[in-house]
Amino acid sequence: MSEIVQRKSVPIWIQMVVWLLIAGLLALVASTLSKRQQGSIRPGDTLPDFSIALFSGYEFEGQSEVSLSDFAGKIVVLNFWASWCKPCEQEAAELEEAWRFYNGDVMFLGADYVDTEPEARTYLKKFQITYPNGPDLRTELSQMFRITGVPETYFIDQQGVLYYIKVGPFLSLDEIKSIIEQKLQ
Amino acid sequence: MKQKKLRISYYALLLTILFSTLSTQFAYAQDDVPTDDEVNEVAKGLYCPVCENTPLDVCPTEACKQWRDVIRTQLAEGKTREEIEQYFVDYYGDRVLAEPPRTGLNWLVYILPPVVILLGAVLLFKNFQAWTKPKVVESVSNQERSASSSSDKYISQLEEELKKRN
Numbered sequence: 608m609s610e611i612v613q614r615k616s617v618p619i620w621i622q623m624v625v626w627l628l629i630a631g632l633l634a635l636v637a638s639t640l641s642k643r644q645q646g647s648i649r650p651g652d653t654l655p656d657f658s659i660a661l662f663s664g665y666e667f668e669g670q671s672e673v674s675l676s677d678f679a680g681k682i683v684v685l686n687f688w689a690s691w692c693k694p695c696e697q698e699a700a701e702l703e704e705a706w707r708f709y710n711g712d713v714m715f716l717g718a719d720y721v722d723t724e725p726e727a728r729t730y731l732k733k734f735q736i737t738y739p740n741g742p743d744l745r746t747e748l749s750q751m752f753r754i755t756g757v758p759e760t761y762f763i764d765q766q767g768v769l770y771y772i773k774v775g776p777f778l779s780l781d782e783i784k785s786i787i788e789q790k791l792q
Numbered sequence: 793m794k795q796k797k798l799r800i801s802y803y804a805l806l807l808t809i810l811f812s813t814l815s816t817q818f819a820y821a822q823d824d825v826p827t828d829d830e831v832n833e834v835a836k837g838l839y840c841p842v843c844e845n846t847p848l849d850v851c852p853t854e855a856c857k858q859w860r861d862v863i864r865t866q867l868a869e870g871k872t873r874e875e876i877e878q879y880f881v882d883y884y885g886d887r888v889l890a891e892p893p894r895t896g897l898n899w900l901v902y903i904l905p906p907v908v909i910l911l912g913a914v915l916l917f918k919n920f921q922a923w924t925k926p927k928v929v930e931s932v933s934n935q936e937r938s939a940s941s942s943s944d945k946y947i948s949q950l951e952e953e954l955k956k957r958n
Contacts, residue, residue: 721842723858723859
């Protein structure tokens with residue numbers, strides 16, 4: 608003869624709490640993963656307004672912080688670099704030359720990625736860079752652009768739309784000019 | 793001759809005093825410079841975003857070397873470990889810290905593992921208890937029993953039929 612045994616079941620409210628916790632955790636993991644997999648900003652994307660603090664001595668018209676919206680109607684060239692980055696040295700002079708060539712008609716901005724200020728200043732002096740430059744504080748800007756390394760340069764048109772990404776150093780001044788000229792005409 | 797010897801010993805004494813004074817001053821100057829161990833003690837709590845998963849104290853890159861120099865400078869200025877870490881967080885973000893700060897969603901990192909381990913332990917304990925208890929025979933209703941016996945009959949009939957065919 609078989610024996611009838613009643614098993615104690617877990618109270619329904621505990622079961623609900625556990626399932627809710629698991630669902631919440633899964634939702635959190637899913638949202639984090641989807642954010643990470645959004646990918647980098649691509650050419651054709653309209654960029655959200657961003658700002659960058661500038662090193663003293665490298666301000667723009669007295670402003671110690673500038674935003675993309677400050678340069679509406681102008682092409683903006685945003686260059687990520689670092690003093691410890693050897694390939695960055697290959698293009699430093701060309702970028703400065705291009706900045707001087709366009710004489711303010713095209714805005715050049717330098718974002719110093721994961722660097723220390725004394726070394727960054729030595730680098731800027733060494734290559735006689737005069738266009739606005741500042742640290743990528745808390746790596747917020749590089750995270751926003753999801754850069755893959757340095758040097759990396761982003762070309763933004765007059766409407767705030769990203770139209771070209773250069774990964775690695777420019778080989779010549781002409782290369783920089785040819786990318787800018789696409790949108791200057 | 794004697795006077796010459798005296799003069800030489802006089803200069804020797806003067807030079808000895810001069811060198812000993814200089815070396816003492818040099819030693820004092822060296823004491824102000826933090827040692828590599830002191831720098832690495834702070835550095836091991838930091839990670840450079842460029843060299844992921846490599847603590848700053850053992851990271852061989854140029855960027856990390858610069859960071860260690862910053863730590864050395866700040867230690868020499870008398871800053872504490874917390875102040876230096878805060879400087880790096882302000883400049884490079886939370887991700888440079890070996891241990892995420894206990895704020896917001898970061899709390900999950902600290903709370904979830906012990907909770908999961910605790911839950912696992914409770915589950916294991918419950919299962920072990922069930923294994924050591926005598927096996928409980930589940931009740932089987934009469935209807936189910938008759939259903940199973942009828943299916944047994946059917947199976948044996950089926951087997952017989954198959955044997956006949958072979």
